[in-house]
Amino acid sequence: MRELRNVSTVTEFQLLGFQTLLEWQSLLFAVFLCIYLLTIAGNTVIVAVVSQDPRLHSPMYTFLKHLSFLEMWYTSTIVPLLLANLLSWGRAISFSACMAQLYFFVFLGATECFLPAMMAYDRYLAICSPLHYSFLMSPDTCSKLVALSWLTGVATGFLPSLLISRLDFCGPNRVNHFFCDLPPLMQLSCSSVRTAEVAIFILSILVLCFCFSLTLVSYVFIVSSILRIPSASGRAKTFSTCGSHLAVVTIYYGTMISMYVRPNAHLSPEVNKIISVFYTVVTPLLNPVIYSLRNKDFKEAARKVLRRKCGIYGARANGGFFIR
Template identity: 65%
Template sequence: MTNATTVLEFRLLGFSSNPHCQILLFTAFLVIYIVTILGNIIIISVITLDPRLHSPMYKFLKNLSFLELCYTTTIVPKMLANLLAKRKSISFSGCMTQLYYFISLGATECYLLAVMAYDRYLAVCEPLHYGVAMTAETYTLLAVGSWVTGVFTGFLPCLMVSRLHFCSYNFIDHFFCDISPLLKLSCSDTTVTEAVIFILSLLVLSGCFVLTLVSYLLIILSILKIPSASGKRITFSTCSSHLMVVTIYYGTMISMYVRPTYNLSSELNKAISVLYTVVTPLLNPVIYSLRNKAFKKALEKVVVRYHRLHCL
């Protein structure tokens, strides 16, 4: 520990050092980010403007879209700036802030996805009791509970990482302040920190994933009992697309954080991280909304209304 110093900033190595490759990555990520922001804003606006979409299912979707806006904005703008900057740096406080919001919002997304799966389970498997089970008070409790629990989930890992000692070498082999590269960079004994983060990740990620998976499996079993082939096909198509996106998100997150040691190669680490920080914020709300007929009709009406107002 004699070589430990007070680190005021970290240097993010990011992706390739090739300028042409960085410009290509900047363009691709910028397009995805813009589409993600616009797509989620449209979803929030349509649900807000159409009174018929004020049911718990769409309110949960509105929460998810707002969360994805915050989640992707925590990572992508700084990543885009560093792709063009000569000095790719982030302050120590900025790094810890980014880490906290990344963990908190990621945990909140897990809770929301589990709650949304439970809502769909009630709607499909218990339709007669849905109105009684999923009241406005129940929705509020589940939504607020997801956000509050997510906020508190990020405190302990971020606190433990921030109290580690970092030596004079301050280059993070990643495009944002993630747990794994920070633990590798520290010259402290990270055994306790790794164990706590592993247990917390196991509880949050695996717990939420199991609840979500069980809900969708029960939905699929209920769908198989539908006598109408067309009704069975439509319902199964919608649920399967939801399950696909959820599996991608949880699969990448679990592979990254539910491990006793953080020994993935840096390039594989970055590639997996792109999936849950850049791709899923675009896919999640889009697939949840565009596979829904009621939302598509509401979107068409909003577009027609907007067109008429600007043509007058």
């Protein structure tokens, strides 16, 4: 009769972070802190402006508001612990907290795959089928697509977290990464990870490759429509906007695919960390820049909201409640 083994003898993990760059810890802390604060501030502004300006209550800005809300939580799942680790090298995280971080990372990361794909589909309808756009992308349809993105992300997070939590961890407990990610955790397991590897690989293909393909196909049709615009200035302006959108989603999908859709490839831990920085730290900052600061309607709405807020505060400071 086979002897039953303890599910996990490891009660906590030690995140090594950027242990090979000890002399750069202070600089890395300052850089990541600035990026994090800018990310939170930029995405908060987007959510506030879109929520308060009725002219921005269109499907495109609804998707943008949800993406910005998602980005704040997504980066907050990773960066605060990274900053704490830079201040105190080798910070420990309990097994349950590690599994919780892993779940929210996969859940929010998967949702971030679906939302840009829905946004690309929305732009495809607006540019390629403008006469049918209001019917095909009604507010009700937009709400259903947003809800589908969130619910699919929630469901996607369960399988990897469940598979990892059921593995045996007998030691060592040193995770050579700055957060609880799938590859370094599977490398620490003292039990067979074949089932988990295959399941996560298939899930990654279904989520990442499907969403990236949908996004690319949408932009192929968009570009073909742009080429038919008679005005050279109109083509240049639309190309600039779509090119920026495609660049940021390519960075996100490309780095994620290189991490999780490569079952036989094993990059060094340091290369994995650099790749991970792009989709956990850099992309959440790029989204508000690409999707809002380059948008004329949004910038005008932001200025009006700012003037209105400043007027309210000025009136209160003067003891009145009238806005000129």
